[in-house]
Amino acid sequence: xxxxxxxxxxxxxxxxxxxxxxxxxxxxxxxxxxxxxxxxxxxxxxxxxxxxxxxxxxxxxxxxxxxxxxxxxxxxxxxxxxxxxxxxxxxxxxxxxxxxxxxxxxxxxxxxxxxxxxxxxxxxxxxxxxxxxxxxxxxxxxxxxxxxxxxxxxxxxxxxxxxxxxxxxxxxxxxxxxxxxxxxxxxxxxxxxxxxxxxxxxxxxxxxxxxxxxxxxxxxxxxxxxxxxxxxxxxxxxxxxxxxxxxxxxxxxxxxxxxxxxxxxxxxxxxxxxxxxxxxxxxxxxxxxxxxxxxxxxxxxxxxxxxxxxxxxxxxxxxxxxxxxxxxxxxxxxxxxxxxxxxxxxxxxxxxxxxxxxxxxxxxxxxxxxxxxxxxxxxxxxxxxxxxxxxxxxxxx
Ligand code: FEO
Numbered sequence: 582x583x584x585x586x587x588x589x590x591x592x593x594x595x596x597x598x599x600x601x602x603x604x605x606x607x608x609x610x611x612x613x614x615x616x617x618x619x620x621x622x623x624x625x626x627x628x629x630x631x632x633x634x635x636x637x638x639x640x641x642x643x644x645x646x647x648x649x650x651x652x653x654x655x656x657x658x659x660x661x662x663x664x665x666x667x668x669x670x671x672x673x674x675x676x677x678x679x680x681x682x683x684x685x686x687x688x689x690x691x692x693x694x695x696x697x698x699x700x701x702x703x704x705x706x707x708x709x710x711x712x713x714x715x716x717x718x719x720x721x722x723x724x725x726x727x728x729x730x731x732x733x734x735x736x737x738x739x740x741x742x743x744x745x746x747x748x749x750x751x752x753x754x755x756x757x758x759x760x761x762x763x764x765x766x767x768x769x770x771x772x773x774x775x776x777x778x779x780x781x782x783x784x785x786x787x788x789x790x791x792x793x794x795x796x797x798x799x800x801x802x803x804x805x806x807x808x809x810x811x812x813x814x815x816x817x818x819x820x821x822x823x824x825x826x827x828x829x830x831x832x833x834x835x836x837x838x839x840x841x842x843x844x845x846x847x848x849x850x851x852x853x854x855x856x857x858x859x860x861x862x863x864x865x866x867x868x869x870x871x872x873x874x875x876x877x878x879x880x881x882x883x884x885x886x887x888x889x890x891x892x893x894x895x896x897x898x899x900x901x902x903x904x905x906x907x908x909x910x911x912x913x914x915x916x917x918x919x920x921x922x923x924x925x926x927x928x929x930x931x932x933x934x935x936x937x938x939x940x941x942x943x944x945x946x947x948x949x950x951x952x953x954x955x956x957x958x959x960x961x962x963x964x965x966x967x968x969x970x971x972x973x974x975x976x977x978x
Contacts, residue, residue, distance in 0.1 A: 583647055584756060586619070586801070586809070587738055589715070593628075593644055594618040594805075595636045598752045603664075608776055609875045612769060613752030616664055617805045619742060620647060621735060624713025625654040629733060629742050630805050634667030641671055650675050655710060657717065658683040659744040661690030661729045665805050670695050682710060684721050687729035704731070718797075722746065722788055724781050732792070739800040741792075746785075747817045748806035749773050759812035766808060768879075770817065773806075774824050775882035776875050779912045782825040789822055827916035829885045832863040833972065836877060837890035838870045838899035843924035843956045844890045850962045851888060851922060851951075854969020859976050870901035874908065881909060881917075885976060887944060890922040893931040898923070906935070910942040919944035920972065922951040922965070929954070947972065 583593040594617040600610045616632035618640070626648060632640045644650065650672070656679055658666055669691070673679070678700055683691065685703045692698070704710075704719040720732040725746055733742040749769035755761050778785060802810040802817065810817050833855055839845040845868070852864045867877045881887050889906065891898035921935035932950035940946060951968045953961045 582643060586803070589622050589738060590735070590740060591620045591647060592617060592756065593620045593647055595632045595640060596752050597633070597636070600750070603750060608750070609873050610750040612750065612765065614750040614806055615752055617803065619803060621712060623715045626652055627655040627657055627712055627717060628653050629657040630659050630665045630744065631668035631672060633664040637668035637671045640668045641675070653679055655679065656681045657733055658687055658691060659731050659733055659742060659805065660727060661687050661694060662727060663694060665744065666691060666694065670697065673697065673699050682719070684729050684731050686723070687731070690727065690729045720792060724784050725788055726777055726781055734797055739798040741799060741802045743802055744805045745777070746804065747802050747810060747821065748804035749808060751807040753808060756809055757811045758808050761808055769807065770820070771824065771882070772875060772879045774821065775879045779882065779914065785821055785825040789818060828882065829916065830863065830883045831861060831976065832865065832880070832884040833886045833888065833976065834880045834884040835864065835866045835888040835890070836869045836902065836905060838868060838902045840892050840894070840899070841956070843953065844892050844922070846957050846962065847922050847924060847951070847953055847965045848890050850957070850965035851969035854966035855973040857966070858970040858973030862973060862976055869905050870899070874905055877905060878909065878912070882914065885918060886947070886972060887917060887919045887939070888922060889919065889935050889939060891931045891935060892923050893925040893929050896928055896930045898931045898934050902935070906938040906942060910938070913943060915943060917944050918947050920947045920950055922968070924953045924955065924957065926955060947975065
């Protein structure tokens, strides 16, 4: 059921405790998610966003407990992706003439998804919709993260309905940022940014500066996934600005796959070398075949340096590592350094293949990489430690 955010705004969304993957199987959601929909009551009543289609019927039944659907004057579709628009077809069957406010691109996307000709009203940045004492002000947020995305700002209450921006896939019995475990909240927020928004970082910076430039007071940010930011809501705005500026912690992430543990031994020895030369550095190792891809990507996002390792197989590399390197190519990380390593038995192409993929993904190579023939013996492991030490030293620069 819903809950009251203030005397005018009510959350009417759905907490999805069961969700474990999102965007098909592309994004892991260990902590579930929520689809936040908001009902705003003034002289007029507006509904902002809906929920994912499997919950459409439940959403509408609950909404009927909150309001006579025919009293809804306006539907605001901040974003056409089906996790937010999925209940529109069923809702609009019940209130067919109600205007649907969205961007021009939103109309295209909604028509593309549902092939219905609802009473669309296109809006642009700065357009206002009066609800009575309050207004909704619309701000286009093109490519954050779809062409149609937009924010809606409610005057008087000073609430920004930001849709995907500032959201997290995080189901909770709590609703506000000051009520939940802060480490969990930030882990989900950075994962969302790293895996979904990184390609659009330049636009994030530009859009935030534009919205800040409006000088609108801000009491709350209500995203369409996860927790509402009411305690110091600017903290997540500042955090986004930080993340958008080619974010790097003092961290090295080592990802590898291994067939008979030779490359794993190399990874661990390199990690030891980095730590011995640079005790302050955070060093994290992930076997790409056994680790959650999106969590690993979040760690790469936080890193200054990525080390990637695979043995050679069929003149190439193991598929789990190839997959993650392909994914980070699309994310377009900037200002990060990298190096390759791997064991081999006879032809030994893996280091060259990995290096090419790292370069193609926009990483600056620190060196030509490190190859070890067969299972590393003591001298080979010492070579790996030395390789790590050199990297650890270079991190201090
Ligand atoms: Fe939460 Fe882009 O949908």
